[in-house]
Amino acid sequence: MKSEDIARLAGVSRSTVSRVINNYKNVPEETRRKVMQVIERYQFRPNNSARVLAGKKTDTIGLFIVSIAEKDNINRVYRNNYFSPFVDAVIDNANANGIYVLVNSIYSLQDYEKIKRAFLERRIDAGIVVGTEKEIDVIAQVASMGYPFSIIDYSPEEIVRKIKKGKVAVINSTDDEGTRKMLEYLIGLGHKEIGILSGRMNTYSGRIRYDTYLKVLAEHGIETRKEWVLKGEFIKKEAANEVMKMINHGKLPTALFCCNDDMALSAIEVFRNEKIRIPEDISVAGFDDIMPASLVKPALTTVRVPLYSMARKAVEEVLKMLGETSDNISIHSLETELIVRDSCTAVSGAGITNDSFTA
Amino acid sequence: MKSEDIARLAGVSRSTVSRVINNYKNVPEETRRKVMQVIERYQFRPNNSARVLAGKKTDTIGLFIVSIAEKDNINRVYRNNYFSPFVDAVIDNANANGIYVLVNSIYSLQDYEKIKRAFLERRIDAGIVVGTEKEIDVIAQVASMGYPFSIIDYSPEEIVRKIKKGKVAVINSTDDEGTRKMLEYLIGLGHKEIGILSGRMNTYSGRIRYDTYLKVLAEHGIETRKEWVLKGEFIKKEAANEVMKMINHGKLPTALFCCNDDMALSAIEVFRNEKIRIPEDISVAGFDDIMPASLVKPALTTVRVPLYSMARKAVEEVLKMLGETSDNISIHSLETELIVRDSCTAVSGAGITNDSFTA
DNA sequence: CTGAAAGCGCTTACAG
DNA sequence: CTGAAAGCGCTTACAG
Numbered sequence: 001m002k003s004e005d006i007a008r009l010a011g012v013s014r015s016t017v018s019r020v021i022n023n024y025k026n027v028p029e030e031t032r033r034k035v036m037q038v039i040e041r042y043q044f045r046p047n048n049s050a051r052v053l054a055g056k057k058t059d060t061i062g063l064f065i066v067s068i069a070e071k072d073n074i075n076r077v078y079r080n081n082y083f084s085p086f087v088d089a090v091i092d093n094a095n096a097n098g099i100y101v102l103v104n105s106i107y108s109l110q111d112y113e114k115i116k117r118a119f120l121e122r123r124i125d126a127g128i129v130v131g132t133e134k135e136i137d138v139i140a141q142v143a144s145m146g147y148p149f150s151i152i153d154y155s156p157e158e159i160v161r162k163i164k165k166g167k168v169a170v171i172n173s174t175d176d177e178g179t180r181k182m183l184e185y186l187i188g189l190g191h192k193e194i195g196i197l198s199g200r201m202n203t204y205s206g207r208i209r210y211d212t213y214l215k216v217l218a219e220h221g222i223e224t225r226k227e228w229v230l231k232g233e234f235i236k237k238e239a240a241n242e243v244m245k246m247i248n249h250g251k252l253p254t255a256l257f258c259c260n261d262d263m264a265l266s267a268i269e270v271f272r273n274e275k276i277r278i279p280e281d282i283s284v285a286g287f288d289d290i291m292p293a294s295l296v297k298p299a300l301t302t303v304r305v306p307l308y309s310m311a312r313k314a315v316e317e318v319l320k321m322l323g324e325t326s327d328n329i330s331i332h333s334l335e336t337e338l339i340v341r342d343s344c345t346a347v348s349g350a351g352i353t354n355d356s357f358t359a
Numbered sequence: 360m361k362s363e364d365i366a367r368l369a370g371v372s373r374s375t376v377s378r379v380i381n382n383y384k385n386v387p388e389e390t391r392r393k394v395m396q397v398i399e400r401y402q403f404r405p406n407n408s409a410r411v412l413a414g415k416k417t418d419t420i421g422l423f424i425v426s427i428a429e430k431d432n433i434n435r436v437y438r439n440n441y442f443s444p445f446v447d448a449v450i451d452n453a454n455a456n457g458i459y460v461l462v463n464s465i466y467s468l469q470d471y472e473k474i475k476r477a478f479l480e481r482r483i484d485a486g487i488v489v490g491t492e493k494e495i496d497v498i499a500q501v502a503s504m505g506y507p508f509s510i511i512d513y514s515p516e517e518i519v520r521k522i523k524k525g526k527v528a529v530i531n532s533t534d535d536e537g538t539r540k541m542l543e544y545l546i547g548l549g550h551k552e553i554g555i556l557s558g559r560m561n562t563y564s565g566r567i568r569y570d571t572y573l574k575v576l577a578e579h580g581i582e583t584r585k586e587w588v589l590k591g592e593f594i595k596k597e598a599a600n601e602v603m604k605m606i607n608h609g610k611l612p613t614a615l616f617c618c619n620d621d622m623a624l625s626a627i628e629v630f631r632n633e634k635i636r637i638p639e640d641i642s643v644a645g646f647d648d649i650m651p652a653s654l655v656k657p658a659l660t661t662v663r664v665p666l667y668s669m670a671r672k673a674v675e676e677v678l679k680m681l682g683e684t685s686d687n688i689s690i691h692s693l694e695t696e697l698i699v700r701d702s703c704t705a706v707s708g709a710g711i712t713n714d715s716f717t718a
Numbered sequence: 719c720t721g722a723a724a725g726c727g728c729t730t731a732c733a734g
Numbered sequence: 735c736t737g738a739a740a741g742c743g744c745t746t747a748c749a750g
């Protein structure tokens with residue numbers, strides 16, 4: 001069944017069938033109805049390849065997930081916990097707009113060519129990139145060909161510097177404010193010895209969270225120690241190693257700010273095994289608010305990153321840019337939120353209770 | 360840049376360029392090299408729509424995720440925990456074979472038309488369906504048009520009955536054996552009072568797990584009680600309600616077999632709030648082995664469903680069928696595994712320890 | 719308002 | 735071994 005068949009059956013030309021399908025206004029209601037009837041009767045749907053070849057959009061966007069984890073790491077925990085809701089949200093929002101989503105995993109620099117390939121083969125109209133280690137040069141290249149891009153978690157300054165032309169939206173959360181809220185909450189609980197379990201420094205959020213930690217402590221005249229600055233790379237295992245090292249080293253801080261929940265969960269496990277109580281002996285804070293954060297005991301105090309809204313924004317922006325002719329680089333920061341649960345408490349003897357802050 | 364440009368630059372015809380791209384054997388090495396050089400120099404990639412229109416495959420499969428949860432249920436917990444690894448795995452395996460994946464969410468019966476549409480528009484070569492409430496008639500219809508399908512978690516008997524013709528692979532896990540192993544493990548621990556928190560009965564795995572529970576108890580001459588047969592629908596909230604009802608009713612069983620981990624986690628939470636200790640007062644077992652299962656305290660004893668292998672199988676089968684001409688319906692059952700952790704223990708006074716079974 | 723025709727960028731018998 | 739040509743199924747100026 002092709003448009004020619006529909007035309008014959010409806011007693012019109014292929015041109016008219018096409019005009020009906022594409023909602024041209026200069027088709028009389030009578031004709032439109034006649035054609036639609038035949039279309040519905042035969043469940044006709046135009047061949048997408050033919051439409052695209054004739055100049056239509058693909059109505060498909062590419063979602064590229066750059067994964068921090070190794071390809072053969074079966075757990076791939078970071079991705080599962082953190083990205084899944086994002087992927088869901090992108091698909092939901094795209095589908096709601098009649099747009100298809102082609103999802104790709106990127107595990108290596110070489111895989112990055114997939115992005116270019118998908119565009120060169122004209123499989124997609126636009127792209128969304130999420131994950132670690134974004135190869136900005138490839139993206140800049142594709143963007144300069146005129147394809148819109150939403151980029152999640154990337155330095156706006158670097159985008160402005162590296163993307164000379166193109167339609168690009170950068171979607172971040174306000175991790176600086178989130179970090180600040182968390183640290184001021186801890187300081188408010190009386191903590192003066194606050195360690196950090198940092199994330200990947202080649203990641204925008206990794207750097208922001210770390211930099212803001214340093215900044216806020218400095219503002220409050222609080223010093224940290226080398227042994228309390230742990231490098232966890234956003235990965236559970238690395239985090240566990242670093243925490244163990246700190247424990248063996250001797251004196252613990254009274255609070256540990258972890259740059260993501262995965263690492264916080266890992267830290268909690270190590271502490272528990274070492275009979276270090278949470279939050280009595282040490283307060284542990286996370287970042288992201290992934291699903292398990294509310295399930296573990298003690299439930300994790302963390303900073304919520306609005307992944308769903310970010311996904312929606314990414315889709316919205318990319319579709320908006322698709323309809324525009326001029327280049328444009330836009331920056332969007334969505335609000336983070338402090339989520340107080342049970343893994344942090346007042347420093348003993350500080351005379352402050354957790355409750356004063358949840359109210 | 361199109362194949363014509365490459366042809367001109369390489370001093371050959373479009374036909375020859377096409378033969379090089381499609382690996383025809385009757386191209387002399389010399390010619391092939393010459394053409395490839397130009398292709399690489401200009402980063403040429405053939406327009407996919409043109410190829411498809413000319414008769415090539417799309418090299419894209421559709422992944423359709425039927426979601427039990429409501430569209431506007433922000434948590435959509437079931438899907439996140441259970442399906443995410445599956446989606447990941449499908450994408451990994453497809454990409455590894457140079458195949459793209461178009462991911463679609465299905466929330467309503469009406470959404471089911473998306474499947475038909477994707478095929479009619481010739482966007483995909485084959486489909487994989489996962490999730491609850493599979494509208495088998497739509498699938499049968501599409502399958503009868505010759506498009507291969509892998510269906511996850513569906514009754515083989517019903518497939519054989521309803522799909523008269525087509526290329527279909529049904530991929531299940533051995534939930535019957537898994538259920539049996541779990542129940543015999545519990546019975547071995549001395550439990551004679553075993554309740555069940557059942558799943559969705561319009562789901563194949565939901566029915567199998569329930570039916571096998573009844574069967575195994577009967578085989579062991581163990582009776583259950585009406586008040587211990589809870590209907591959780593695979594959903595945390597329903598599960599919590601049912602468990603609460605059972606608690607209020609009075610006597611508890613010594614063990615509760617939950618038909619998925621989400622419900623088990625939910626049950627554990629309710630018990631904890633009611634000061635009922637796990638596993639001392641009641642043993643709780645799950646099914647699936649989702650990520651949080653190993654993280655909660657006590658860690659959940661459960662049955663592992665080999666989601667990753669199932670995803671790989673689904674991709675493999677669908678690609679295999681793509682290369683075949685004849686119709687074929689195949690049934691595949693992948694092994695489940697009993698995972699003993701901390702949420703189940705011997706009935707007090709039974710004189711049996713957990714250790715006797717983990718060895 | 720509507721049809722005939724050109725064109726989108728490939729692939730593949732066909733003929734040589 | 736290789737090129738000219740037909741054809742895939744649409745869309746859209748163009749002409750009327």
